Amino acid sequence: MQRDALSLSQYIVYRNGVPAGARGGLRNMFHRAFGAATFAGFWRHWNPIFGYVLGRYIYSPLQRVVPRPLALILTFVVCGAVHDLVTMAVRGAPAFFFVPWFVLLGTGVVLGRAVGLDLSGRPWVARAAANLAYVLACLAITLAGECFIW
Template sequence: MNLSLAEYVKRRNGVPLGNSDSLRNMLSRSLGAGKFSSFWQYWNPIWGYYLGKYVFKPLKFIFSTTLSLIITFVICGFIHDLVIMILKWKFTLLLTPWFFFMSLFVVLVDFAKIDYSKCPWILRATINILIITICLFLAYQVKI
């Protein structure tokens, strides 16, 4: 099924593209996700649409879904790092390893079937933020 960007965003945010409630819905749905992989289904749906369409799906023709997911996260992190390198005119990689670690958590949490969707929203948000923070901490340990 090939969704347009507008259809994809509406499915992820529950409101049409450009709606004033879009940011609020994205934050509420992503932070309140009951699995870390679900967090990424709601986070930044416009960026997610293009990563899915132009990076993840083509990679799945070559690699397994798991490896394609990890590579997509790494590419996403590198694009973020590339913008910073261009702005600072200095080579640095922090977001690439950060996104790599987050991809590992996505894979591991799904593999372990960890589901906290029945927990209150605030606990789900805390768990998701904690995972993101742990991954950032790990990225700082290997910062290039």
Template sequence: MRLSQYILKRNGVPLGHRSSLRNNLHRSLSAGTNTEFWRHWNPIWGYYLWKGVYVPAQRWVSKSISLLISFAVSGALHDLAIGLATGNWQVFFSIWFLFMGFFLLLSRKWDVTYSQFPFLIRMGINLVSLSGCFLAAGLLNRNIFT
């Protein structure tokens, strides 16, 4: 699948369309599961992680481990970008993204769904899941790496 096809599938509009960001935010934040949230969040980045990390990693490890590797690589690349831009090298994003990967796997295992709730509740649940992982990563980072 090409990037343009992937974006159309995830956003419902072509790459570069003026509604692309709005569709991306609405589809991800209104998701009724954590899996659906990540399916729609940042589709360009997701495409390259899927194609360059997730699929190749499955040659050697399970889908679950491939997913965690993808989240870890994404976090590490965010850490690298921050380090290059600021000179402040850290691993916060790697930790945060691993927490989000574990949260995704657990929500799948326990079949957590909240699609029955109205949009604002679903949006709140999705934002709280991101924030909870962020806070947990911050606590771990502060207590181990500082």
């Protein structure tokens, strides 16, 4: 299904199986994201509202002018920058945490695609463990890098 042809409401139902705010939406998001067969699949289901906006207004235009892997990583950079800006607004202090973490997450998606990662034949719990390990490993690397920066 073509994402650009869907409205935000349609996209949320497409990704979550229920409309925004409906009972079971959060559970479906977690279940589908963590049970995804690939790291890219994880992000297709994680926070469909943000994913829709990023896909439509950042990734789609970028992938027309740069290679798709770079467009994907740059989309993660934009997402991280938005998270860092919100953090700075709340803290009232500089923050540069999410951009490096999200660069690693985006790189994981690109590498997963490059090596043909496909966990579809594995049980849900194995896919969930792999997706959680991917997110936590990127987080751990980011946290370790902060120790050297500060």
